[in-house]
Amino acid sequence: MWLSSVFLKTLRDYRIPIVGWGIGMGLVVVSPMASVATLLTTPQAREQLVSLAATFAWNADVVAVDTIGGYATFKIGVFIFLTAVWPLLAASRMLRGEEDRGSLDLLLSLPRSRLAVALEKLAALWTALLAMGLLIGLLVFAGGRQFGGDFGFADALLFGVNLALVCAVIGGVALLISQFTQERGPAAGWTAGLLLIFIVLDMVRRVIPSGGWLSRLSPIYYYNLSKPLVPSYGASVGAMLFLLALAVVLSGAAVWLFARRDVGGTVPLPRWLRLPERPATRALPVGDWSLRSVYARSLGTIALPTLWWTLGIAGFAAWIVVAVQQMETRLPALLSGSPTVSHLIKNIGGGDASLNAGFLSAIFVLLPLFLMAFAVTQVNGWSADEQDGRLDLVLAAPQPRLTVLLGRFAAIASATVVVGLVTLLASAGAAAATGLTLDAGNLAAATLGMIPLGLLTAAIGYLASGWLRTAADTGLLSFLLLIWFFISFIGPELAWPEATLRLSPFYYYGTPLLNGLQLTSMLGIIAVAAVALSLGALRFVRKDIGV
Amino acid sequence: MAAMIETERLTKSYGGKRGIADVSFTVEEGEVFGFLGPNGAGKTTTIRLLMALLRADNGNARIAGLDCWRQSLEVKRLVGYVPGEPALDPNLSGGQILEYFAHLRGGVDHAYLKQLVDRFELDTSRKFRQYSTGNKRKVVLIQAFMHRPKVLILDEPTSGLDPLNQQEFDLMVKEARDQGRTVFLSSHILSEVEKTCSSVGIIRDGRLVRIGDVAEVKAIKRYEVVITFAAAVPVEAFRRLDGVVEAELLTHGHGVRLAMQGPADAVIKAAANYPVVALTSYEPSLEDIFLRYYEDSPPAREAHDVA
Numbered sequence: 001m002w003l004s005s006v007f008l009k010t011l012r013d014y015r016i017p018i019v020g021w022g023i024g025m026g027l028v029v030v031s032p033m034a035s036v037a038t039l040l041t042t043p044q045a046r047e048q049l050v051s052l053a054a055t056f057a058w059n060a061d062v063v064a065v066d067t068i069g070g071y072a073t074f075k076i077g078v079f080i081f082l083t084a085v086w087p088l089l090a091a092s093r094m095l096r097g098e099e100d101r102g103s104l105d106l107l108l109s110l111p112r113s114r115l116a117v118a119l120e121k122l123a124a125l126w127t128a129l130l131a132m133g134l135l136i137g138l139l140v141f142a143g144g145r146q147f148g149g150d151f152g153f154a155d156a157l158l159f160g161v162n163l164a165l166v167c168a169v170i171g172g173v174a175l176l177i178s179q180f181t182q183e184r185g186p187a188a189g190w191t192a193g194l195l196l197i198f199i200v201l202d203m204v205r206r207v208i209p210s211g212g213w214l215s216r217l218s219p220i221y222y223y224n225l226s227k228p229l230v231p232s233y234g235a236s237v238g239a240m241l242f243l244l245a246l247a248v249v250l251s252g253a254a255v256w257l258f259a260r261r262d263v264g265g266t267v268p269l270p271r272w273l274r275l276p277e278r279p280a281t282r283a284l285p286v287g288d289w290s291l292r293s294v295y296a297r298s299l300g301t302i303a304l305p306t307l308w309w310t311l312g313i314a315g316f317a318a319w320i321v322v323a324v325q326q327m328e329t330r331l332p333a334l335l336s337g338s339p340t341v342s343h344l345i346k347n348i349g350g351g352d353a354s355l356n357a358g359f360l361s362a363i364f365v366l367l368p369l370f371l372m373a374f375a376v377t378q379v380n381g382w383s384a385d386e387q388d389g390r391l392d393l394v395l396a397a398p399q400p401r402l403t404v405l406l407g408r409f410a411a412i413a414s415a416t417v418v419v420g421l422v423t424l425l426a427s428a429g430a431a432a433a434t435g436l437t438l439d440a441g442n443l444a445a446a447t448l449g450m451i452p453l454g455l456l457t458a459a460i461g462y463l464a465s466g467w468l469r470t471a472a473d474t475g476l477l478s479f480l481l482l483i484w485f486f487i488s489f490i491g492p493e494l495a496w497p498e499a500t501l502r503l504s505p506f507y508y509y510g511t512p513l514l515n516g517l518q519l520t521s522m523l524g525i526i527a528v529a530a531v532a533l534s535l536g537a538l539r540f541v542r543k544d545i546g547v
Numbered sequence: 548m549a550a551m552i553e554t555e556r557l558t559k560s561y562g563g564k565r566g567i568a569d570v571s572f573t574v575e576e577g578e579v580f581g582f583l584g585p586n587g588a589g590k591t592t593t594i595r596l597l598m599a600l601l602r603a604d605n606g607n608a609r610i611a612g613l614d615c616w617r618q619s620l621e622v623k624r625l626v627g628y629v630p631g632e633p634a635l636d637p638n639l640s641g642g643q644i645l646e647y648f649a650h651l652r653g654g655v656d657h658a659y660l661k662q663l664v665d666r667f668e669l670d671t672s673r674k675f676r677q678y679s680t681g682n683k684r685k686v687v688l689i690q691a692f693m694h695r696p697k698v699l700i701l702d703e704p705t706s707g708l709d710p711l712n713q714q715e716f717d718l719m720v721k722e723a724r725d726q727g728r729t730v731f732l733s734s735h736i737l738s739e740v741e742k743t744c745s746s747v748g749i750i751r752d753g754r755l756v757r758i759g760d761v762a763e764v765k766a767i768k769r770y771e772v773v774i775t776f777a778a779a780v781p782v783e784a785f786r787r788l789d790g791v792v793e794a795e796l797l798t799h800g801h802g803v804r805l806a807m808q809g810p811a812d813a814v815i816k817a818a819a820n821y822p823v824v825a826l827t828s829y830e831p832s833l834e835d836i837f838l839r840y841y842e843d844s845p846p847a848r849e850a851h852d853v854a
Binding site: 301 | 602620621623626632633634635636637638642643645646647648650652653657660661664668669671672673676677687690
């Protein structure tokens with residue numbers, strides 16, 4: 001039955017993401033409900049929570065955050081990025097990915113119009129998004145029942161549908177961009193960049209009240225107009241219909257272009273936008289440094305992604321430093337009457353929340369998380385290279401397998417060092433430019449201290465790739481990252497035992513911005529990474545390649 | 548001549564799935580050895596074992612006396628390899644790929660590399676993902692030949708090449724043979740093996756079923772002849788002739804389809820007794836040969852050496 005049409009076959013391909021992503025994202029929404037339920041015990045605590053949320057108003061709208069539904073809506077503000085990852089990957093793969101693999105040629109050789117094929121695939125993608133939205137809605141409803149939320153079943157479902165709609169818009173953007181790129185990777189990359197811009201544009205109205213018109217350019221703005229989990233606020237039917245219309249227009253334009261262009265080609269750009277044609281040559285690039293060894297080649301391969309991740313992480317760090325400096329005078333007053341809030345920040349940041357460094361420390365713990373996410377993407381590349389046969393010829397050259405593995409790992413290690421160093425320079429520069437006083441040693445510890453965590457993630461990924469295929473390896477690492485995140489960021493709020501907290505590498509990262517580098521802990525992380533890498537290497541030199 | 552490639556009871560399975568079992572053969576130095584078999588017979592598994600990309604469950608493989616797994620580094624210095632499905636970094640240009648592998652190998656003569664690029668008329672500026680199947684194959688062939696290896700291990704090397712480049716490839720194999728180098732060429736195209744190889748091994752269902760010189764394989768090669776006549780003919784007139792294995796009447800009764808093995812002299816002379824309209828001879832695919840030749844016989848436990 002599942003192979004009887006393009007629609008059903010595509011939907012079948014999405015069955016694991018529907019369940020995995022649906023449940024995963026549902027849990028992301030439900031988890032703040034669990035943590036906030038313990039904080040909303042007294043009217044004072046509610047007030048404190050509201051004042052804490054006000055501090056983060058740049059991140060998301062502060063609406064009824066002293067309710068279960070309001071707090072969950074507020075908390076997932078910036079996590080919309082996480083939710084949109086699957087649709088942007090799936091949409092960029094939907095047509096362009098299949099063209100890359102050549103599988104679309106065969107499909108289009110059947111007596112079926114291009115338009116029909118594209119529309120069936122699009123319908124499957126939207127059905128998958130809707131199914132995910134419904135799954136998220138069900139989990140949110142269950143979470144609301146469990147933790148005393150005041151929203152109903154229809155509200156929970158509307159919340160899921162609103163998420164599905166904004167994801168359909170992001171998917172539409174990816175699908176449209178993929179009509180102009182030769183591969184799916186750049187389409188996904190450009191869409192991710194645009195998504196970041198959309199998120200920042202939406203933030204503008206919260207930071208600069210006069211800049212509200214800019215926010216209206218972002219689909220995230222229209223998503224945020226609906227807050228079904230806050231019954232007093234409700235959902236905006238107009239905004240949801242606008243998102244639906246936007247998704248239809250973007251995806252419709254993509255399908256229209258697809259039906260008119262060469263399969264395997266791109267929509268022709270205007271002459272002034274085209275790169276100049278390279279003349280045919282039989283010359284060899286003799287002086288290219290990136291071709292001299294496995295390490296150099298690996299470095300060359302990851303240079304561009306490293307640049308983007310470095311800009312993102314270092315930019316985020318510098319931005320937070322500037323934001324904290326701007327809140328410098330307001331912060332102590334804001335937090336002076338909020339012991340619970342101060343406690344919350346102290347739990348994460350590790351110091352007195354009224355101090356800039358303490359507040360900054362609470363935000364800076366996100367940096368290693370980002371670096372570890374970068375490491376996950378690089379492990380994915382290593383595993384995919386083996387699975388897709390790209391290592392065969394390299395291993396057929398007289399290069400020891402160990403050299404190949406270590407060369408690749410060394411490139412990731414170099415990239416993490418670059419990210420750490422640039423982040424240090426960017427945040428130190430931002431602090432110096434804004435006049436924020438930070439301990440230079442602790443700042444170095446906070447930025448460079450994340451490097452071992454990135455290495456640990458990569459080493460575990462390399463070890464697991466000895467047995468697991470790419471999707472499972474990446475899935476395992478992402479799951480570990482999620483679990484560690486919950487242990488370290490939610491665990492203290494739920495008063496989890498010390499032994500549980502110690503299971504997360506973030507525990508060993510500590511709060512370096514306040515307390516400096518915990519050398520023993522860092523050495524411990526490095527030692528565990530070294531053991532994981534050694535076991536991974538041992539496995540790699542003995543295993544069947546590509547099996 | 549010394550043995551250059553040797554396998555002894557080489558066995559590999561993928562979990563519960565069949566790979567190859569008890570494959571034993573020897574390829575002498577300077578020999579061009581064709582490794583024939585239908586799809587999924589175990590050709591690529593054997594080659595990946597020789598290249599130490601897989602580890603044998605049992606048995607062993609040696610190249611130039613060196614153990615393919617334990618001394619893989621030394622082995623790979625001697626070998627040029629073309630994989631069955633070449634996968635390379637799609638964002639590197641052909642030139643970058645060749646330069647990269649030249650560095651990984653070390654000691655590559657760039658003048659010779661340039662000659663190979665010219666010989667295949669490869670545009671080195673295009674990215675690998677932009678190449679046609681044939682051009683991708685050219686890149687991989689050049690990297691296999693560029694260090695003048697003692698042994699060439701080629702897994703269906705001409706797949707996707709146009710006739711002109713196939714001719715160039717045949718010439719390169721001939722030159723390699725003339726220079727005393729050993730070539731192990733896997734293929735499912737019988738004519739290619741006939742053209743370039745001095746000896747062949749045939750693998751079926753993971754077992755080596757036959758090994759010998761090309762002439763022996765030719766003996767098992769059947770071909771098909773279809774003769775159309777101006778009027779109806781009795782099929783019995785052809786059934787018992789020398790070289791005819793099977794004969795059947797075409798549906799309209801004005802022709803015969805003959806499965807042949809050996810010379811066609813008797814058939815031509817018999818056909819001359821009737822008004823011939825057309826005569827067509829087909830070379831069946833190796834798959835057909837396998838199906839016909841082995842349909843009633845299980846694979847041998849050991850390779851039958853008919854050389």
